[in-house]
Amino acid sequence: MRHTEDSAAVTEALDLLREKGERVTAARRAVLHVLDDASGHLCAEDIATRVDEAEPGVHRATVYRSLQSLAELGIVAHTHVPGSATIYHLRHSPGAPTGHAHLQCSTCERFFDIPSDWLTPLGDRMREELGFELEAQHAALLGTCAQCRAAAG
Amino acid sequence: MRHTEDSAAVTEALDLLREKGERVTAARRAVLHVLDDASGHLCAEDIATRVDEAEPGVHRATVYRSLQSLAELGIVAHTHVPGSATIYHLRHSPGAPTGHAHLQCSTCERFFDIPSDWLTPLGDRMREELGFELEAQHAALLGTCAQCRAAAG
DNA sequence: TTATGTGCAAACTGTTTGCGCGAAG
DNA sequence: CTTCGCGCAAACAGTTTGCACATAA
Secondary structure (H helix, E strand, C coil): CCCCCCCHHHHHHHHHHHHCCCCCCHHHHHHHHHHHHCCCCEEHHHHHHHHHHHCCCCCHHHHHHHHHHHHHCCCEEEEEECCEEEEEEECCCCCCCCCEEEEEECCCCCEEEEEHHHHHHHHHHHHHHHCCEECCCCECEEEECHHHHHHHC | CCCCCCCHHHHHHHHHHHHCCCCCCHHHHHHHHHHHHCCCCEEHHHHHHHHHHHCCCCCHHHHHHHHHHHHHCCCEEEEEECCEEEEEEECCCCCCCCCEEEEEECCCCCEEEEEHHHHHHHHHHHHHHHCCEECCCCECEEEECHHHHHHHC
């Protein structure tokens, strides 16, 4: 096991694991570190690659299982991306106080974050008229970004 | 080749194919029939199954390819569904004048349609503030439906 | 006749799972 | 010491692709 210093966010997450009676393992610690370091959003495969750099020998399947349990515990959040891999990030990330929804450009495939509250009026309407509770951050929205629109004319 | 009567929508689609110099084949005709008959939204596999009933021997891969070309021609529309198969429907369907966006319940997996214009204010904001052009119908939104919310308490 | 679409099999990506071993508690 | 997580390999779903053959135009 590697003994890199755990950041505040990671320590918090590990404590939460222990509290819930879950085990703290090298793999889970490594996954948390990767997510903590990552500025953007990473898919499981990317995470596996980086985990394997820090903690060689950790299997991809383990990364998937770790992400699953961490998601169930509410430590990480995942966003489904149409037509490609699910992306993951730490839930109570310092940079994101409100929570954010995800936009993906269908052309260049880049992601853009928007504050969740942009979706609040829509969510309200769905609740009122359909009784449907929207989870704004759970699926990426598609469209075309400014750059690609300009490029396309 | 089967000689079932083509509906107006199917005839229109086939004409469009010819106009564009694309070939009218049994497989494509069958795919269009299935989409025309279908009330709800079907994934490629479902379409393949139904196509095979009407036109035995049509390969799944052909259905995928047909859907692809029909989508490029703007005859069918597809919606990516987080975590499962892409769903397809006829573009200028008689029942859907405005176009609709798709909601999926994460619990029971059922779909709900909402008018695209519910997303117009959000789309406007994205365009103004980010230059991002939202394609509201291109990805399903996730949440929890009234029934499942009630069931969960 | 000739380009385009098709059938088939095989690859591919993203993800899950059954099994026995190993390590956290 | 016991249970839970892990590594591994294999399976899975959804989709795409290279190739040779068939067929719409």
